[in-house]
Amino acid sequence: MVVLAGTPAVDHIPLLRSPDPGDNFSGMPVVDLSRPGAPRAIADACERFGFFKLVNHGVALDAMDRLESEAVRFFSLPQADKDRSGPAYPFGYGSKRIGLNGDMGWLEYLLLAVDSASLPAASAVPSCALFRAALNEYIAAVRKVAVRVMEAMAEGLGIAQADALSAMVAAEGSDQVFRVNHYPPCHALQGLGCSATGFGEHTDPQLISVLRSNGTSGLQIALQSGHWVSVPSDRDAFFVNVGDSLQVLTNRRFKSVKHRVVANSLKSRVSMIYFGGPALTQRIAPLPQLLREGEQSLYKDFTWGEYKKAAYNSRLGDNRLAHFHR
Ligand SMILES: C=C1C[C@]23C[C@@]1(O)CC[C@H]2[C@@]12CC[C@H](O)[C@@](C)(C(=O)O1)[C@H]2[C@@H]3C(=O)O
Ligand SMILES: O=C(O)CCC(=O)C(=O)O
Numbered sequence: 001m002v003v004l005a006g007t008p009a010v011d012h013i014p015l016l017r018s019p020d021p022g023d024n025f026s027g028m029p030v031v032d033l034s035r036p037g038a039p040r041a042i043a044d045a046c047e048r049f050g051f052f053k054l055v056n057h058g059v060a061l062d063a064m065d066r067l068e069s070e071a072v073r074f075f076s077l078p079q080a081d082k083d084r085s086g087p088a089y090p091f092g093y094g095s096k097r098i099g100l101n102g103d104m105g106w107l108e109y110l111l112l113a114v115d116s117a118s119l120p121a122a123s124a125v126p127s128c129a130l131f132r133a134a135l136n137e138y139i140a141a142v143r144k145v146a147v148r149v150m151e152a153m154a155e156g157l158g159i160a161q162a163d164a165l166s167a168m169v170a171a172e173g174s175d176q177v178f179r180v181n182h183y184p185p186c187h188a189l190q191g192l193g194c195s196a197t198g199f200g201e202h203t204d205p206q207l208i209s210v211l212r213s214n215g216t217s218g219l220q221i222a223l224q225s226g227h228w229v230s231v232p233s234d235r236d237a238f239f240v241n242v243g244d245s246l247q248v249l250t251n252r253r254f255k256s257v258k259h260r261v262v263a264n265s266l267k268s269r270v271s272m273i274y275f276g277g278p279a280l281t282q283r284i285a286p287l288p289q290l291l292r293e294g295e296q297s298l299y300k301d302f303t304w305g306e307y308k309k310a311a312y313n314s315r316l317g318d319n320r321l322a323h324f325h326r
């Protein structure tokens with residue numbers, strides 16, 4: 001990491017050496033959800049990278065664009081208006097601070113609770129009816145995609161029970177979060193050979209994350225070798241991450257992917273991410289169907305509630321699962 005003095009606009013934001021433009025993820029798995037081979041391709045991608053691009057997912061580009069436009073409208077409001085929707089904890093508008101433990105990024109965001117497949121009626125944010133309608137339409141659609149992908153994961157793993165994984169996010173009381181991130185262009189760093197950290201490196205604690213972004217790249221993932229590669233943007237596609245909890249449920253057959261976002265010096269990035277977590281009381285332990293003869297769990301037993309609490313007490317880049325290894 002490069003530390004640059006005297007750039008007031010990006011004070012307190014960690015800087016990164018600019019990514020090498022040659023480091024695009026050339027081997028990125030692209031899964032066509034409408035094809036019969038999808039389950040095996042998904043399982044293979046989750047084993048190798050914990051990450052894949054999903055196409056032909058059935059969600060209309062219109063619904064994605066409607067939400068993106070409403071989000072852009074929200075983020076264009078005067079700062080004082082946006083601040084009235086904050087702070088982000090537990091849910092609401094946040095700017096630059098990520099979590100409660102000192103992490104900073106070159107972004108602003110909305111963090112929202114999801115109740116079954118929509119915003120809880122009681123949540124006051126966002127207050128704009130059009131934005132809420134676009135959110136509810138999109139969340140219901142992306143959640144269905146998450147369920148279909150988790151069914152395909154189970155099939156790809158050879159598990160007979162189709163909903164062995166998906167039931168955890170489909171169940172009443174599952175713990176789902178939705179996040180809209182806006183990374184403004186970071187003009188101050190233009191030509192300096194550095195980039196601002198948009199969202200620092202981390203793994204997602206939940207089971208699955210389903211991400212959609214506008215046409216601005218910035219997302220990077222770490223390969224198992226530790227090498228970082230950039231994920232070219234695609235507004236029509238979803239990008240799916242394996243989260244820590246799914247790594248545990250599969251006894252590390254699926255890998256929770258380390259990822260981060262680098263801010264662009266010229267263009268803004270808008271991303272919307274659905275995080276599918278189970279109910280707080282759900283036990284997170286390898287599925288018995290996946291344990292081969294004599295194979296032991298690599299992890300201590302815990303519930304999602306216990307893991308979530310530990311995660312929210314940690315820094316973004318911490319290896320949260322390390323404390324739960326046997
Ligand atoms: C620094 C933090 C932000 C985070 C909670 C945490 O303490 C560690 C995990 C972070 C993360 C990453 C994935 C999601 O964006 C998120 C909402 C989540 O569930 O875990 C964030 C948390 C956050 O921004 O509050
Ligand atoms: O904004 C992005 O593209 C990714 C953000 C992310 O990883 C997160 O919110 O957990």
Ligand SMILES: [Fe+2]
Binds near residue numbers: 203209
């Ligand atoms: Fe993430």
